[in-house]
Amino acid sequence: MSESCRSCIRFEASPAAIEAAFAGLATLSSAHAAVRLTDGLCSVHDRYVRASSACASHTGSTSTRQS
Amino acid sequence: MEIAAQSPVRATRPRALGGFLRNEDWLAVLIGLGLVGTAAAAYAGGGSITWLAVSPHKWSHLGGLGSQLVSGAARYAALFAMWALLFGAAGRALGIPVTRFVPAFLVVFLLTSVVYSLGLWDQAAHYNLEPPLVALALGLLLSNTRGAPRWLEPALRVELYVKSGIVLLGAALPLTLLLWAGPVAMLQAGIVSLATFAVIYVTGVRLGLDRRFAATLGTGGAVCGVSGAIAIGGSVGAKRQHISVAISLVVAWAIVMIFLLPLVSRAFRLPTGIAGAWIGTSEFADAAGLAAAQAYGGYAGNVPGIAGHADAAVTAFTLMKVVGRDVWIGVWAFALSIVATTRWERTGIETRAGVGEIWGRFPKFVLGFLAASLLLTGFAHGHAYADFKVSVVPNLVAPLQVLRTWAFTFAFLSIGLTTRIRDFASVGTRPFIAFTLGVAVNVLLGFVLSTRVFAGFWIGIGQ
Numbered sequence: 440m441s442e443s444c445r446s447c448i449r450f451e452a453s454p455a456a457i458e459a460a461f462a463g464l465a466t467l468s469s470a471h472a473a474v475r476l477t478d479g480l481c482s483v484h485d486r487y488v489r490a491s492s493a494c495a496s497h498t499g500s501t502s503t504r505q506s
Numbered sequence: 507m508e509i510a511a512q513s514p515v516r517a518t519r520p521r522a523l524g525g526f527l528r529n530e531d532w533l534a535v536l537i538g539l540g541l542v543g544t545a546a547a548a549y550a551g552g553g554s555i556t557w558l559a560v561s562p563h564k565w566s567h568l569g570g571l572g573s574q575l576v577s578g579a580a581r582y583a584a585l586f587a588m589w590a591l592l593f594g595a596a597g598r599a600l601g602i603p604v605t606r607f608v609p610a611f612l613v614v615f616l617l618t619s620v621v622y623s624l625g626l627w628d629q630a631a632h633y634n635l636e637p638p639l640v641a642l643a644l645g646l647l648l649s650n651t652r653g654a655p656r657w658l659e660p661a662l663r664v665e666l667y668v669k670s671g672i673v674l675l676g677a678a679l680p681l682t683l684l685l686w687a688g689p690v691a692m693l694q695a696g697i698v699s700l701a702t703f704a705v706i707y708v709t710g711v712r713l714g715l716d717r718r719f720a721a722t723l724g725t726g727g728a729v730c731g732v733s734g735a736i737a738i739g740g741s742v743g744a745k746r747q748h749i750s751v752a753i754s755l756v757v758a759w760a761i762v763m764i765f766l767l768p769l770v771s772r773a774f775r776l777p778t779g780i781a782g783a784w785i786g787t788s789e790f791a792d793a794a795g796l797a798a799a800q801a802y803g804g805y806a807g808n809v810p811g812i813a814g815h816a817d818a819a820v821t822a823f824t825l826m827k828v829v830g831r832d833v834w835i836g837v838w839a840f841a842l843s844i845v846a847t848t849r850w851e852r853t854g855i856e857t858r859a860g861v862g863e864i865w866g867r868f869p870k871f872v873l874g875f876l877a878a879s880l881l882l883t884g885f886a887h888g889h890a891y892a893d894f895k896v897s898v899v900p901n902l903v904a905p906l907q908v909l910r911t912w913a914f915t916f917a918f919l920s921i922g923l924t925t926r927i928r929d930f931a932s933v934g935t936r937p938f939i940a941f942t943l944g945v946a947v948n949v950l951l952g953f954v955l956s957t958r959v960f961a962g963f964w965i966g967i968g969q
Contacts, residue, residue: 464732474734474835474867
């Protein structure tokens with residue numbers, strides 16, 4: 440488990456995707472807020488995790504999916 | 507029970523911009539401090555931004571209001587241009603094209619102007635037409651009947667508006683007040699936050715909820731609402747659906763509280779400082795609480811028996827919510843991530859808790875708020891009290907207060923326009939019970955601490 444979620448193609452952290460995934464987030468908060476850090480959605484585990492997390496199902500590599 | 511949320515603005519981020527400019531907190535700091543700095547520079551040069559900071563005055567008949575608006579048309583146009591430039595640039599940094607933002611923002615500005623004007627009708631208090639509540643109700647009505655058009659969404663950036671407004675609010679609060687009231691706010695907020703979290707978490711776990719879910723619900727109710735839920739959800743690795751449920755519950759209860767807390771405060775004729783402290787302790791989100799606090803502040807001088815200055819409710823709210831609760835979200839995230847990784851069942855995802863999370867999740871707009879306060883304190887230090895009252899307040903502080911009111915009202919309207927009840931996620935009975943029990947404890951404990959234990963302190967804010 441050396442590679443982090445940040446570089447996994449199953450990890451999505453763009454603000455647009457996060458606000459689309461969590462209805463109500465933009466009403467009283469924001470996906471662009473500092474409190475969110477670079478957390479994102481893992482479609483393998485269906486969890487919202489830190490970009491620095493890692494798992495045995497890491498897939499592929501990308502450096503542009505999250506910011 | 508069916509509750510939940512809305513579809514967000516789809517945006518793409520310009521990759522060339524640094525992370526600093528893609529963070530809404532820092533953008534709000536730039537906007538807020540930019541305005542404070544401009545106002546201070548104008549004042550130092552012997553002028554003022556008063557011409558630009560236009561707002562409606564009290565009116566008693568439509569003809570009078572019409573005359574006001576016509577005579578101030580150039581100023582309103584300039585004000586719109588300024589806000590469109592600032593928020594349009596911020597939106598661009600967040601990935602919202604200016605060509606989509608500006609037309610949408612024009613509608614937000616016009617609707618806000620209507621709401622602002624309505625609040626200054628001399629019969630407004632009699633009919634409870636406080637601008638924050640009217641803005642919210644109007645937004646909710648439009649959003650849940652005809653539905654807000656999709657093209658309006660780029661300009662419905664609640665957090666950008668409210669954080670910019672909070673930075674501007676700092677310019678009305680001397681640093682000495684923050685130092686005097688901050689520790690009490692932290693103590694009261696700490697007591698209520700810990701109690702609320704404990705009730706929601708323990709109830710949730712006993713009802714069989716996943717511990718990560720219970721923690722996400724708990725911080726949503728105890729610390730900073732939707733921001734708390736999304737921050738803790740990420741730090742503990744909660745399931746996607748659990749975060750959706752927590753957000754839905756927070757939004758639903760926050761909107762109920764916007765109307766309920768001022769109503770109950772009015773029934774008890776609470777002084778504005780005390781009501782603001784209670785709202786700051788018991789509301790869930792900054793924007794929602796500011797709507798309630800500003801609405802209640804509007805009763806001062808208009809509703810018999812309500813003592814205190816109008817601004818005291820917003821001041822006490824901000825001290826309690828921003829200084830007492832929001833700044834601790836990173837500590838909550840760090841602590842709960844340690845517990846999650848060492849004590850709770852494994853999820854198949856390896857996560858390391860780092861102390862850097864405390865700063866990483868820190869709400870940076872608070873720094874802008876403090877910097878604005880420091881700047882005001884510096885100006886006050888260089889003036890005799892009488893001179894400060896007759897010169898600095900009307901020419902520097904007052905126009906910034908007007909700009910703050912505009913920014914907050916943009917936010918209140920946007921809350922309503924982005925809240926579509928039919929989109930609310932199905933939350934289930936057990937999470938609803940756990941969260942609602944926490945709400946009850948939060949509200950009652952907050953009321954007792956604000957009106958009994960620390961009442962003498964908070965009443966002093968309004969004098």
